Amino acid sequence: MTGKDVTVAVLDSGYDPDHPDLKDAVVQARNFSEDPDIRDTLGHGTHVASIVAGRGEKYRGVAPEAKLAIGKVGTASGPTDSAILAGMEWAAVEVKAKVVNMSFGDVDSLELDPLEQAVNTLSERTGTLFVAAAGNSGPNGKVGSPGSAEAALAVGAVDKQDRFADFSSVGPRVSDHAIKPDVTAPGADIVAAAASGTADGPYVAYNGTSMASPHVAGAAAILAQRHPDWTGAQLKTALIGSAKPSNDATLYQQGAGLVDLVRALKQEVVATPGNVWASFPWNGTGERATTRTITYANTGDTPISLDLAVDGEVLNLSADRVCARW
Secondary structure (H helix, E strand, O other): OOOOOOEEEEEEOOEOOOOOOOOOOEEEEEEOOOOOOOEOOOOHHHHHHHHHHOEOOOOEOOOOOOEEEEEEOEEOOEEOHHHHHHHHHHHHHHOOOOEEEEOOOEOOOOOOOHHHHHHHHHHHHHOOEEEEEOOOOHHHOEOOEOOOOOOOEEEEEEOOOOOEOOOOOEOOOOOOOOOOOOEEEEOOOEEEEOOOOOOOOOEEEEOOHHHHHHHHHHHHHHHHHHOOOOOHHHHHHHHHHOOEOOOOOOHHHHOOOEOOHHHHHHOOEEEEOOOOOOOOOOOOOOOOOOOOOOEEEEOOOOOEEEEOOOOOOOOOOOOOEEEEOO
16 A cells, blocks of 8 residues: 555645655645745755655655645745635645645634634535644644644644654644544654755754654555545544554543554444534533434444443443444
8 A cells, every 4th residue: 555546735835846755756736825936945845745755765755656736835934824725725626635734733713714614614525634733832732723623634743652742732622622633643853855955965854743744644645545435534534543542642632642554444444523522611501411423334344243332421322332334
């Protein structure tokens, strides 16, 4: 599984068209920024793109045969909302990318902002999965937008020992205390392609959830190769449902845990949605109880019975056992 023929869009600071690891990987590119061309003068976009699908021999991307569509939305002063929104529309509607990586973010607000709204709308309309970096604000900083969007797959970072990285932003989501990030992935000391003029050589090591997010985008591309008919929502729930939680991190630090692609490829039963929650304002009226539905889909060819259980005193199940048929 290499992500072959799956298109992943990377919305970032452009890329280095001359880097050997990306020359054959990029099939489409468009500049939405105020810079004159697609060339990456920061090095961020080149690094992120090569983590997804770099073709190098020593430093190889997660999905080395995926097709990359590069949308440049940022300059030296950072990305603008207008450029990001245009890039998201291009990636999901025109390119029809199965996965879009967004290794950027800003402070989340109580209200639904334009980027969050666009993620939710485009995800539902096109079936694209938007993977977003959680942010690098550390244990006192909340997951930023657009990773805070309902439909986004927000990615926190772990270090080389698979421990929660101390720079990774945490939950809960500021608007309703929902669990964010959704999953974690490697984000410390990640070596990948360097854009010309931004490092001392063709490769450089960076830290950040910006590096964790493309690991998950590449994993999603491989899962999409395995299940070409799956929507972005199905890819998201499968990656969440197969992740490996750590006993050393909380739900609001790691979400479901570290992405486990091997398990995701083998797992036949997928729960949709990948997470559920309820918010009860302190000054709200009415009963403080709600009902949520989780649907189990069996992609295998034999029926499977599932024994269900909940942890904690505030949750109740409508059934202790279900059968997931194909």
